[in-house]
Every structure is written in C-alpha cells, then in structure tokens.
Amino acid sequence: DAGVIQSPRHEVTEMGQEVTLRCKPISGHDYLFWYRQTMMRGLELLIYFNNNVPIDDSGMPEDRFSAKMPNASFSTLKIQPSEPRDSAVYFCASRPQGRGQPQHFGDGTRLSIL
Amino acid sequence: AQTVTQSQPEMSVQEAETVTLSCTYDTSESDYYLFWYKQPPSRQMILVIRQEAYKQQNATENRFSVNFQKAAKSFSLKISDSQLGDAAMYFCAYRSAGESSGDKLTFGTGTRLAVRP
Numbered sequence: 001d002a003g004v005i006q007s008p009r010h011e012v013t014e015m016g017q018e019v020t021l022r023c024k025p026i027s028g029h030d031y032l033f034w035y036r037q038t039m040m041r042g043l044e045l046l047i048y049f050n051n052n053v054p055i056d057d058s059g060m061p062e063d064r065f066s067a068k069m070p071n072a073s074f075s076t077l078k079i080q081p082s083e084p085r086d087s088a089v090y091f092c093a094s095r096p097q098g099r100g101q102p103q104h105f106g107d108g109t110r111l112s113i114l
Numbered sequence: 115a116q117t118v119t120q121s122q123p124e125m126s127v128q129e130a131e132t133v134t135l136s137c138t139y140d141t142s143e144s145d146y147y148l149f150w151y152k153q154p155p156s157r158q159m160i161l162v163i164r165q166e167a168y169k170q171q172n173a174t175e176n177r178f179s180v181n182f183q184k185a186a187k188s189f190s191l192k193i194s195d196s197q198l199g200d201a202a203m204y205f206c207a208y209r210s211a212g213e214s215s216g217d218k219l220t221f222g223t224g225t226r227l228a229v230r231p
Contacts, residue, residue, distance in 0.1 A: 031217060043205065043221040056218070091159060099211070100147050100166050103219060105159035 002026070004106035006092050012112045018080040021109045024073055025094030033103060034067055034077050035091040043091075049075065082113045116141045118208050120222035127196045128230050134181075135191045135225045137206030144168075145211040148182070148189045149219070154202040162204070165189065167211070193227075201229045 005024040013019055025032045033048040047057040052069045060067070064083070069075040079086055089110050093103040117140045127133035139148070150162040165173045165182050172180050177197075181190045193200055206222040 033217075033219075042223050043219075045218050048217055050217075089157060093159070100164065102149055102161050102164050104161065105151075108157050108159075110157075 004092055004094050004104055006090075006106035006109050008109060009107065010110045010112075012114065013082060014114050015084055016081045017113075018078065019082045019086075019111060019113075021077040021090050021092075021111070023075045023077070023092030023106060025075070025092070026096075026104055027073065028096060029094035029104075030072075030097045031095045031103075032069060032075050033091075033093040033095075034075070035093065035105075037089040037091060037108070038087075046077070079111075082111075084113045087111055087113050116143075116146075116208050116210065116220050118206055118220050118222040120204075120206055120225050122225045123223070124226045124228070126228045126230060127193070127200075129196055129198060131196055132192060132194045133196055133227065135193075135204050135206075135227065137189045137191070137222055139187050139189065139206075139208050139220075141187065141208065141210075143210055143212060147209045147211060148180075149207040149209070150178070150180070150189075150191045151205045151207060151221075152200075152202045153205065153224070154199075159205075163191065196229050198229050198231060201227055203227075 007022045034046040046059045047067045049069045067077045089108045091108045093105045095101045095103045146167045148165045152160045163175045177194045203224045205224045208220045
C-alpha cells in the first residue's frame, strides 16, 4: 500500500514568492495533519482535518499560512508571501478512525526560503 | 497542557548491545496514548511502537520494547541487539484520548542514537 505522498520533496524559492506544498493521504484515512519541523522548535502541529473539515488550526503561525482539503485524497499547505523564517521541513500525516490509531507520516518537504 | 521531555539529546550504543532511551511526560489525564517514532537521516518519520495508557502490559515490537510506568509518567524505549540501521533520531510523543483535547501529537525534542560498529 502506498504511504502518505508529499510533493515536492525539496523546494527552494525566494522570499515573497508563493509556496504550495501538497499531500495525498493514505486511502481510507479520515484524519490529515500538517506539521512543521525546525531545529529551534522541533515538531509542531500546524493544522489537522477530519473528513476534509479543518478541526484545529491554532498552530498555524499567521495569516500567510493557509491549508485546504478539497477532497479526501488531497490537501495543500500554502504560504503567501513566504519569508526566510518559514524555512523548515513540512510533514503531512494521516490516520484512520479508531481509538489509538497512530499517525503515518509522509517523507516531508524541505522548504528553503532565500 | 501536556509536555514531553527527552532528557538525553544523544546516545551511543555498540552494535548488538542494548540501549534504553528515556521519555517522561506531564499530564493530568488518565487516558492517553504514547508513541515512539524514528527519524533516520532520510528524514522519514517511522512509527516504532505505541502504548495505550489503560493497558498495563508493556508493548513489544520485535527488538523494540517499552517500559511504561504510568504512576511515574515514564515511557522508555529499549532497543535490543542494536543494528546499524537503528541509528536515527528517536521521538517520544503523547496524544490525549479525550474528545475535547483534539488529536494533537505532542513530541519530545528527540534523542539522537548512534550505533558503533
């Protein structure tokens, strides 16, 4: 079975540009999560969805960040405009319904804002 | 709010030996889940093992086992017969089971494990 698929794997762009990160969760998983990993702050939850509906976006740093899940098999995380401090590894994860089900992570997108 | 503490930034183990990684957490809840994830240099986040707080029996997955001490709020990971492929960053994570707490995974800061040949 395919795991969580993220694209691109690496992204390098200049400050001020729009960045779009993509995620395809595991088929049948009802929950989708976006995390950010930095050396300073470790792994932080940005937002998560249940059945395509955003449930908790309290981790989204500011209005420059937005996330959508138009259907059960696709989600995007957008940063506009991007800033150097947004440089990080962004992970998408998904999990099925059910008590104690673990989250399964994608390979992450390494984002560098110059 | 829950916190997860991994007090060992780095650990080293000889190949084929056993190593234990420490994790403590702080919570006022009685029902929750605990996880260990492995992050090798390839940067994938791989689930190693999970524990449900209401189960007293310690979880085991092949060479990986945990020592779950609920009263002490401790959740250590033991790796037996260490292999070179075990070299990675290991993260301990907490998740509440309560409906009102959402689905947030709270991670520790990680322990980098080196395996000496």
